[in-house]
Structures are given as C-alpha cells and as structure tokens.
Amino acid sequence: MDFRGKAIGVRSPVLHPFLHPFLNFVLCLSAYVVPLGAEAAVPGKVQAPVVAYASGDLVRLARKETLQFNKEPFLAAPKGQEFTVFKHEPGKGVVYLAFVQKEGGMIAVTLPEDALELVAPDGWMYLLRGAQAFRDQRFEDAGKLLANAGQDAGYKALATAILARVEALTAAGRQVLQVEADATLKGAPEAYAARLAAVQGRFLEWVGGGRELAADLSNRGYSSLALAVDEGIDKLSARVCAKKDAAAAPVVVPASRLAREEMAAKVRQAAFAVVRCRQAMAVRRMVEAKSYIEEGLGAEPARPELKTMQKKVLAEIADAEDRYNAALSNQKRNLPQALLALERGLKTCADLPQLQKLREELSGALEEKTAPPVTPVFLSTAKTATPVATLEEGRRLYMTRCTQCHDLEMLDSRSAGAWKTEVSGMARRAKIDEAQQNVIVQYLAAAQVVAAQAPARKSE
C-alpha cells in the first residue's frame, strides 16, 4: 500500500495551543519516561487489561490503525509505527499521541488504547533517561537507569563511566551538606571551617571531573548526554555551594566547557529529527526520512536511534531503486511485470522521485489495472449482468472513498472473494454502508475481469 499525498504534513490541522509545553518537553528531552511496571496478575481474579502509559513513553501500533485528529480520520498508520505518548487516562479508550508535522508544528492525535504496546527501552534509552534523571536531580532513578544501561554490552563502557562520576559527585555534594548541618562542628568554628573547606574542595574537584566528562561526551558526538550531565552539575552545584553564611567567601564552581546554547539547539534538532524520521519511515517516505537522519546526525553525530534507522532507510532506498530499474527494463517488453515492480518499489519507498515519475508515465496503464473506467469496451469485456449505473456508482465510490488513506491496489492482487472481505473490512474506515459496499464489490468483480484482459504491452 502506498501512502502518497497522505503522508506527514499534507493536511495542516491547527496547532493545539495546549501542546506548546509538551513540544518543549519532547524536543528538549526526547523524553523517555520510566515505564510503569505492569501490575502482576492475580490468579483467579479478572483484571481489566489496561496498561497506563506515562507521558513520554514510546509506544508501537500492534495492528494497522487510523489516526484520528479532532475525531476525524487523519492518517493511515501501519502496524509497527512508533509514537510518543502525550497523555493517557486508562479506561478512556484512547491514547493521545504527539505527532510532528512537516512544518514543525506538533498536534495531538488519538489511537485506540488497545491498539498500542509499550516499546521496551534499550540500552541507549536507559542511558539517556539516566542522564536526564541526573539533570533533574532524581539521583536514585539516575543510578538505577544507568545501571540498567550498563547491562547492554553496547553501552556498558559509557554507562559505567557516567554512573561512576555521577555517583561520586552526588556523594561529595551530600558530604558538604552534611558538614554544614553538623551541629557538633558549629561549636568549633576553626574545625568547622577546615572540615568544610576539605569537603568543598573534594566536591569541586568532582565538578571539574564532571565538566570534563561532559566535554568528552560532546567530543564523541553524544550531545544529549553531555548537555544533561552538564545541566545536572549546574543544579547540584547551586544547591551544594549556595552561600549559607553572609560572611563566607563565595565558592567558585568550575565553569561548563560546553558551548551550551548552541548545544541545546543541536540536541533539540536531533530529538526532532528522531521523531520525524520515525514517522516518515512508517509511511514509507524513505527519502524524506534520509534527509531527517542527515539533519539529525549533523546536529548530534553519534545519536544511536538515527544510526539504527539510517541502516534500514538506506537499504530500503537501494531496494526501491532496484525495483525501479526492473520496472524500467520491463516497461516495453512486459507491462504487467513493470507495473508490479513499480508498485513494489513504491511500497518500499513511496517518495523515490524516479518511481513517482514512472508512475506518472504509466498512470494510464496503472488505471487499467486498478480501476478501469466503465466504457463500452469495459462492458463488452466484463459481460456482466450488473447495470451500468451500478458499475459507474461503484467505481465512483471506490475511487473517492478508498483513496483517502492509500493508493488503490492491483485488481489481480486478490480473488473476488478476498476483495469482498477487504471492502467490508475497510467499511468502517471508509464510512460506507452495506449497500455501498455491495455496489463497490460488484464493480470490483467486473473490473477484475476487464483488468485481466487489459493489453499486456504499452500501446504506443
């Protein structure tokens, strides 16, 4: 199934004002929130199978579905497409999901909650969430998440290095606060000053080490980790080194070694690229996906999600190019073969320019194979008892109601019986009643006979 005009950004629903805070949330953090652990089932007790998703969770479609925007069909989404959860109240039936549009706007679309499943976090997600937990001063979460990341061989070294620094920093900071709060030391000002200077010195050394770690992460292309660690250090130092005594000399904290503003912009850009690329891939717009990958890797060269998607996208484009070459070489000799290759190519990569151009060129032949017009030749070929008016109405309905979300399939792709099943299966989506379904099915049955007889060669 090709998704031509209906891919991302073609329709432009108004931007939901309530989404602005969320826009920042997703873009800055590429936020992955720790999934809620599934409740253990109690044997013998009937439990509603409702999973609660947290804002920021990554979920995947477990079946093909239609996204709704303002309660209207918005976009056909295939099984496997991933989304970021915006809001979910279990039991309400739908999950609100963040959807980035081409122009960069973000809208909330809905999907039935039973159509979604949680995407299990991988090592990288744990690593990023762990660094972000440290940034947000949730030290216990940070420790757990980074330890989880360390279980993944691919991220073990990175996770261990970050965890060690972050734990040392937190411990050193805690020590400063403990000394400051120690009532017994307050009675001996000299001892207190010496003890405080010692623990502060150690904390500042670890801050210096943390700044170095952030710079190192940045040099290795992990800007999102670098930024989260560096921001976490700012917050921690502000608490630990706050002046509690007017007479005390201000503590000088080692400064950040990152070009912070520029880096924040790049991290935002990379996170945006991840979301957009995921969407473009799901609707088979691989050329568009490739451009997001390039943009994202330009901003954050080591971003793992982008590198993983890059492999897949390049392979799919190469595959579509092969189909294009096959279609081209078959165009004169064997038109049905060429059309098949064209269709397969567009299914793999709907926005490969040369395939789109070829579809344009072969559109007449394609129509004969997908929805031939009801002409005298049609009628004499089909030899059907169905009245002309019914056939014409069937074609009209088929061409208008069944193209809202995707292209038409080849008539010979399935039997007449299978077409009937397909039409009734799509009826809810296409908003057609039983009588209209029958009319379409009658047209399809006749059209299938006609398509099978269509000239096998290009007429010119």
Ligand code: HEC
């Ligand atoms: C509101 C959107 C929408 C409308 C309208 C719609 N479809 Fe679909 N259709 C989908 C989605 C979503 C899929 C699944 C795509 C996928 O998983 O690749 C699909 C898939 C299909 C497939 C391929 C099934 C397969 O398993 O290969 C056929 C055939 C099809 N639709 C026929 C129709 C017909 C006939 C109509 C009109 C009666 C229609 N569609 C109207 C959304 C729609």
